[in-house]
Amino acid sequence: MIASSGLPREMTAAELDEAGLLRAEQGAQISPFAVFVPADALGLLRVVTVLSGAVIGPFAVVHGGVSVAEQARIEEHAVVGKPELGYAVGRTYPGAGADTTIAAGAVVRSGAVVYADVHIGVNTVVGHHTLLRTGVRVGAETVLGHHLTVERASRIGREVRCSPGSHITSSTHIADRVFLGAGVRTINDKTLTWRDPARNPVLQPPRFETGAKVGSGSTVLAGVIIGAQALVGAGSLVTRDIPAGALAYGSPARVHGQVPA
Template sequence: MGTPLFPTLPTAALSQLLSLGLLEIGTGCRISPHTLIEPADEQGTLRPVRIGDHAVIGAFTILHGGTRIGDGVRIEDHVVIGKPETGYAVGHTYPGTGTDTHIGDGATLRSGTVVYAGTRIGDNTAVGHHTLIRSHSHLGADSVLGHFLVIERACHFGDRVRCSPLSHLTSETVLGDDVFLGAGIRTVNDKHLIWREPDRIPTLLPPRFETGCKVGSGSTVLAGITVGEHALVGSGSVVTRNVAPGTTVYGSPARPHPATTC
């Protein structure tokens, strides 16, 4: 890996934020002169941005107020971190209020990643190109998340999780430690497909993926489903019922089969 072609000292704009106490930069950092710091949220509340030692931040990255970047973090070009949530979703309007957003030591965020406010990304976790992580999600340590993922609000991932590209994890989905999801996984949390009906707010039932389970590429997991510990879901399955721990299921709808093939 070559040496980045940008200076090790902050630009004049960053120096002004430092003097105002709205930016803290650790030692040995390399920050592109095209980095943008946005300390104010939509309500005008100011929050400082903190960057740990030896962090690398690429061009045209935006760091919103409340962002906390750990030591040795690598952030590539065109990344957005700490973006406040705005607009309507599931019976609630988000007014653009900022909050703390944590990127753990040694994490890597590839180009085009968008991380909304309130998210926590664990130590040494890598996030692929153009992945979207919505507000208040918690992603554990030592995980690998592929490119073009959509991780909706308040998802919770354990440690050592692997998510392959092009998957959608619906709001409040839970993944235990050591879960492996293949490419193109689709999850559902709403049995009635209610979006904006004034007299009806849906009861969301996100799926759960317990410790060590594996789900093959192209599978769909419906609302309220639990995939048990160390279970295996074969590729292209539609999971309509809970999967017992240690079992192998596949098909549409997915049914138990011997573990020799799927």
């Protein structure tokens, strides 16, 4: 990292290269209409790396510290590497940049917003207008549908499917091969604490263990664990842990048997 020295805030790829802040391999495709913002709110500059076969589309906004691996794509109007700035959940973010990785073959669809310090795995797809907040990690071969929100520090494994319109609350753990239907809501706060000077919120995110499946329109409350290979029916309100391999549904959700082998 180096301090900003009067460079313009937004730059083209050619300007970024001239400033020594672009490492682009032969075969990388960068639109002349892509926008680069190498300096964060603290004035620190970070290099952008684009490897062979990677594509950055027109009007994409790429911040300093982003690495785009071989054959990865950032489509038009996506924002990648955006530093977090402002108050959220008991903490104020100063707008500091960080390393952000788009692994080989991954795709960030048009309109998606990926914050700084996010790592997206090999061949993973981030859908149109999906939001990934600071510190999110996503494994390989995962599909995140469009209009999805994944809040800070959540962990999503390999070969996961998150369907459109769902909300993954902060620090949620989603293990490998989990399937979440459309419009699933997760909750991590039992007290709804907001801007209380006397206390910080105590967050209890839910967990989804390997191979768990949750049907569309379900809500999973704070601290709940959905066990490995469990199946939760659509429209359920999950207020307590669901054991591994169980079939559960209803409001509140109750176990009604085992998932067929």
